[in-house]
Amino acid sequence: MTQTRSDIKSARKGFPRECQKQALDAFVLPLEELGITEQSRKAYVKKAKEAVNRLDWETYTTTRKTFMVQAEELLRIRPMQPSERLEIRNRMYTRFMEGRIQVFQLREQEENCPLEPVPVGEQDFHNTEMALIFAHLPYRPEVSRWLREIEVSWDYEQLHMVTWFSSQLSLGSGKYSRSRPNHSAKVTYERLLNPYSLLWIAAALGEEKDLVLRTGHEMKEYATYSAKCGVVRRAIPWKRIYELAGPLSLAAGTGYGEGAGPVLQDPGGKTAR
Numbered sequence: 001m002t003q004t005r006s007d008i009k010s011a012r013k014g015f016p017r018e019c020q021k022q023a024l025d026a027f028v029l030p031l032e033e034l035g036i037t038e039q040s041r042k043a044y045v046k047k048a049k050e051a052v053n054r055l056d057w058e059t060y061t062t063t064r065k066t067f068m069v070q071a072e073e074l075l076r077i078r079p080m081q082p083s084e085r086l087e088i089r090n091r092m093y094t095r096f097m098e099g100r101i102q103v104f105q106l107r108e109q110e111e112n113c114p115l116e117p118v119p120v121g122e123q124d125f126h127n128t129e130m131a132l133i134f135a136h137l138p139y140r141p142e143v144s145r146w147l148r149e150i151e152v153s154w155d156y157e158q159l160h161m162v163t164w165f166s167s168q169l170s171l172g173s174g175k176y177s178r179s180r181p182n183h184s185a186k187v188t189y190e191r192l193l194n195p196y197s198l199l200w201i202a203a204a205l206g207e208e209k210d211l212v213l214r215t216g217h218e219m220k221e222y223a224t225y226s227a228k229c230g231v232v233r234r235a236i237p238w239k240r241i242y243e244l245a246g247p248l249s250l251a252a253g254t255g256y257g258e259g260a261g262p263v264l265q266d267p268g269g270k271t272a273r
Helices: 002-013 018-027 038-053 064-075 082-111 127-135 141-150 154-167 185-191 195-205 209-219 225-235 238-252
Strands: none
Touching: 002 018, 002 038, 018 038, 018 064, 018 082, 038 064, 064 082, 064 154, 082 127, 082 154, 127 154, 127 185, 127 195, 127 238, 141 154, 141 195, 141 209, 154 185, 154 195, 185 238, 195 209, 195 225, 195 238, 209 225
16 A cells, blocks of 8 residues: 555645645545455545546536546446445545545644634534534434425535634635634624525534424424524524534534534644634
């Protein structure tokens, strides 16, 4: 694997953006377990680099579905059972979302903002912890199906919320700029002005189907996003989100309750918190 690691390192250096490097790390995640020849590994890394270039980095159209298409093509290099292929692709996508989190952890370090961040309060999570909870949620096709009834997309919102919560660590940019970093997931939830995202959070964490659907239909009676969000937050306040997320945080290994957020080690050599 020495030559393969060298090929991966060289491919990483060829990308100008950290998010591209992280995507490559996700695509090459299963290389060691595939049991293929050195020549095949080299071809795999080359194809992985091409797959990264086919992802859209400016919008959230790079969703679970589009990522999985690229991963499926890469895994054709070795015959395997469909269940094994799906399990590997799921791990690759989780690593892809973890990479998004690392991008913003590193950005927070680089900005080195002199202002104190919004702190993690009582009954709260660090935004990194919350993002990791979302990243480690298993895809639930049955939930995805009924969410579509209220125009909520699992494929879109999972990556959206992983990115949104982890991006709070930075000062943002443009209309999404903030005066100081924010570490509080509770504050992020209370500030979020996308009612569809709020509904996805509740459903993905395990809230009752009837409550989510009823709230989704009720919010449609209101014209503005602000009013719609008010409907959702009254029905499903942060306290309930915290209750649902607690056990999932432990399962995701995020260091639930530590406040400062977990440390992720970047393959490129930097440590991101």
